Amino acid sequence: MIQIPNINISIIYPEIIIFITAVIILLVEIFSNGKKWYAQSIIALIGIIVSGYAVSNQWNSFASGFSEVLVADNFALMFKLIFLLGALLTVFLSIWYFRREEIQQGEYFFLILSSVIGMMILSSANELITAFLGLEVMSLPLYVLAGFDKKKLLSNEAALKYFIMGAFASGFLVYGITFIYGATGTTNFDKISMVISSRSFGIDPLLLLGFILILIGFSFKTAFVPFHSWVPDVYTGAPTPVTAFFSIGPKAAGFAILFRLIIKAFAPIGGSIIPILWILAVLTMTVGNLIALTQRNIKRMLAYSSIAHAGYLLISLVVGNGRGASAALFYLIAYTVMTVGAFGIVILLGEKGEKDLSINGYSGLAYRYPAAAVVMSLFMFSLAGIPPTAGFIGKFYIFSSAISKGFIWLAVIGIVNSVISVYYYLRVVVVMFMKPEIQAGRVVCFPVSLMVAIILAAIGVLQIGMFPQGWFEAVRYSLIGLF
C-alpha cells in the first residue's frame, strides 16, 4: 500500500461547499430553459451563507491538513469571512445590474464563486506553491469577469489588459518562488523561517531577491503603485459589480498572503524588507490620491481611491506586529462595506450601457433623490475617513499602530494623504447638494436586491463606525496563535 498522507479534508469544507454551489449553478444553466437568473442568484447566496457557517464552525480549531500545506487558523478564517461578505454583497449588486444590461448568464455566479475559492486557498496557504495555486484559481475567473460584457469594447479591453498584466505578474511570482527554494531548500513558511534564522552569516541576496520578486507578483494583484497601471482602465471597463468585487476580493486576498509571508516566513529578515515596504506604502498612498484628484469619471476616481486605500493598508504591513495585522483586518472589513456601498450607488444612478459616469452628471441629485444622495455622502465621508463612520475608525487604528511602533513619518504622510483625499471625495457631495440639476431626465428606479446591498453597506458603515468595540474583539481573537 502507498502511504496516503493525512489530508484532514474537514478543513476545506467551506471551499467544498462553495464549489458544489458553483457546479449546481452551472448545471442549472445548461439543463433548464427559461428564466433562471434569479434562481441561480438565490443558490449562490445560499451557498455563500452556508459556507460562512462552515467557516465559523472552524473558529478556534487551528486545524491544518494536506501535509501542513493548508492551515485554518483564526487569521485565515477571518479573511475567509471577509471574502464571503464581499461575494455576498457583490451578488446583491449584480442581480439587477446584469438584468439592466441584458447579460443574464449564470456563468457569472460560477465565476465569482470560483474566484472566492481561490481567495480562500490563498488566505490559508502555508506554503508557496499552494499560494501560487490559490492566486491562479482566484485570477483566472477574474480575467473572464472583466470581459463579461462581451459586446462592450471597453470591457474587452479591460479583460485583455488584466490578463496580460496578471500573467506577467504570475511569472514574477513563480520566479521568486524558485529563488526562495534555491536559497532555503523548502517552500513551507515555517521551515523557511527556521532555515533563515539558523544561518549565522548575513542576509542571503538570493533570499532578498526572491522575496522582492514574490512581492512584485502580489503587488500587481493588490495594485501597489509602481504596478498599478492596469487599474484605472480595468476598473472602468469591467461591469460595475465586477469592479466592486475587484477592489475588495483580490486586494484582501493579497494582504492575507503578504501578512503570512512577512509574519511567518520572512520574519527573521524583517529588518531589511521593512524599508522596501515603507517606500511602497508612501508611493501607493501619494500617487493614488494625487491622480484621483483630477478624475472626472466616478469609476476611475474610485479606482484610484482603491489604490490609495491599498497604501493605507500597506502601513499596517510595515508595522507588521499584532497591532498592525489587527488594524489591517479591521480596515479591510470597513473598506469592503464602504466600497460596495459606493459602487452600489454608482449602479443605482447609472443608465443602461453606463455611457455617462462623470461626477458632474450627479449634479443636483439631492433635490430629486435626497435619500440616494444622503447615502452616497455617507459612503464618501467613510472613504475620506470622517467620523462617525467605519473609515475613520479604520484609519485611526492603522495610524495609531504605526505611531506605537515608532513609524511617526509614515503616520504623518498617511494623515496628509487622507486630508488630500477629502477633496475628491467631498467634491461628489458638493456636486450632489450644491450644484443645480443639469439634465432634467435622470429617472432612477429602486430595485429590491440593490437596495438590500446598499442598506446593508450603510448599516455596516455606521455600525462599525459607532460601535467598533465588538469588531475590535473579533479582530483581536483572529490573531491568536500567530504572534
Added chain:
Amino acid sequence: MLRIYFPILVLLAFAVITPLVMLIIPKILGKRESTPVKDAAYECGIPAKGDARERFPIKFYLIAILFLLFDIEAIFLYPWAYIYRKLGIFGLIEMGVFVFILLVGYLYVIKKGALRWQ
C-alpha cells in the same frame, strides 16, 4: 559571501557585450544597399502572398483549447491506472471526483454548442 556569484556576473557581462559587439561591427564594416528581394520577409523562400494579418474562424481555437483540456485529463488517468491497486478505495474516490468535475465541464461544452461545427 557575494564572491560565489562572481562567475554569474561575468556571464551576465558576457551576455550583454557579445550581442552589442555583433550589432556594432556590421554597422562599421558592412555595406548597405536595399533591393526589393532583400526587403522581402523571406529572402530565400516562397514569394509572400497577401497580408499576414488574415482572419480565420475562432472555431479552430475553441476546438484546440477543448482538446488540450480533455487530453490532460487522459494523461492524468494513466499514472493513476498504473498504481490503481496500491491506492485502493481512496484513489478510486479521488479519481471519481476529478472525472465528475470534468464531466460537468464536458456537459457544459456540449450544451453550449461549442462542438457544433457550422
